[in-house]
Amino acid sequence: MRLLFIFLYLIKVISGTPTPIVLWHGMGDTCCLVISLGTFKVFLENVIPGVYVNSIRIGNSSIEDMENGYFMNANDQVQMVCKMLAEDPQLKGGFNAIGFSQGSQFLRAVVQRCGDRIPPVKNLISLGGQHQGVYGLPRCGVLLHPTCDYVRQLLNYAAYDHWVQYSLVQATYWHDPLDEETYQHKSIFLSDINNEVYINQTYIDNLNKLEHFVLVKFNNDTIVQPRETEWFGFYEPGQSKKLLTLQESRIYLEDRIGLKKLDKDGKLIFLSAEGDHLRFSDKWFIKNIITPYLNPV
Numbered sequence: 001m002r003l004l005f006i007f008l009y010l011i012k013v014i015s016g017t018p019t020p021i022v023l024w025h026g027m028g029d030t031c032c033l034v035i036s037l038g039t040f041k042v043f044l045e046n047v048i049p050g051v052y053v054n055s056i057r058i059g060n061s062s063i064e065d066m067e068n069g070y071f072m073n074a075n076d077q078v079q080m081v082c083k084m085l086a087e088d089p090q091l092k093g094g095f096n097a098i099g100f101s102q103g104s105q106f107l108r109a110v111v112q113r114c115g116d117r118i119p120p121v122k123n124l125i126s127l128g129g130q131h132q133g134v135y136g137l138p139r140c141g142v143l144l145h146p147t148c149d150y151v152r153q154l155l156n157y158a159a160y161d162h163w164v165q166y167s168l169v170q171a172t173y174w175h176d177p178l179d180e181e182t183y184q185h186k187s188i189f190l191s192d193i194n195n196e197v198y199i200n201q202t203y204i205d206n207l208n209k210l211e212h213f214v215l216v217k218f219n220n221d222t223i224v225q226p227r228e229t230e231w232f233g234f235y236e237p238g239q240s241k242k243l244l245t246l247q248e249s250r251i252y253l254e255d256r257i258g259l260k261k262l263d264k265d266g267k268l269i270f271l272s273a274e275g276d277h278l279r280f281s282d283k284w285f286i287k288n289i290i291t292p293y294l295n296p297v
Helices: 002-010 037-047 062-071 074-086 102-114 146-158 162-167 169-173 180-186 201-207 227-231 259-264 282-293
Strands: 021-024 053-055 095-100 121-127 212-218 268-273
Touching: 021 037, 021 102, 037 053, 037 282, 062 169, 074 102, 074 169, 095 102, 102 121, 102 169, 102 201, 121 282, 162 169, 212 227, 212 282, 259 268, 268 282
Parallel strands: 021 053, 021 095, 095 121, 121 212, 212 268
Antiparallel strands: none
């Protein structure tokens, strides 16, 4: 069945040089192993013949890459990737970017902070990204490992302590709706890229250069709490039950990062998949992502 859908897509491809693709994996994952994004990279190369795919690795090995997804300061990672993408000669004409889980908000940070210093990002695809943060880590991602329990305990009790923010990646997008003021002033990453306290106009301008910003929410996600964060939704401040949509939120109503403009211009795309976190079929991905947004023409 997979080969059939690949074939049906290939017969539609018009000759030309495909737009390169950059991937950034999620927590507990790594760039290149066959049990990880290595297989997805091969899938893209098979479906889009001749495409260049850069699967971001933070560190000198896949093991370091996975560890850094927990313990390397998020801002340092973003700065490193900005330099990496600026120096990649195969991206000089522009590229599409696909983020997986936390890799989604990291790639958004790359666009916002470095969009005027790297080749143009055409389409930014967010697969299960936590753009308004998380409040809870059920199952701690896909890993059943002591590290996950350690991460969960730190977030529950000390997410906004200075050393935790700087030493634990997941703390930088921990969003406590019961204490918005502390989150806004002590989150060193998410609060900044969401312009929660100050408006950085460069962030707005760079994000609005995108051709499309595609947000994919997994309707049966058991990993991300709340799953609405994948569409920029989140809890109403002061409690943790009532959820606000993006369009009801301060970040949209005040257009603090440019999402309202993207939406009005038809560039903000909301998609959903019925599976659990990052669970989608080849058929779904070809139809909903590759054909409309990664087409090589």
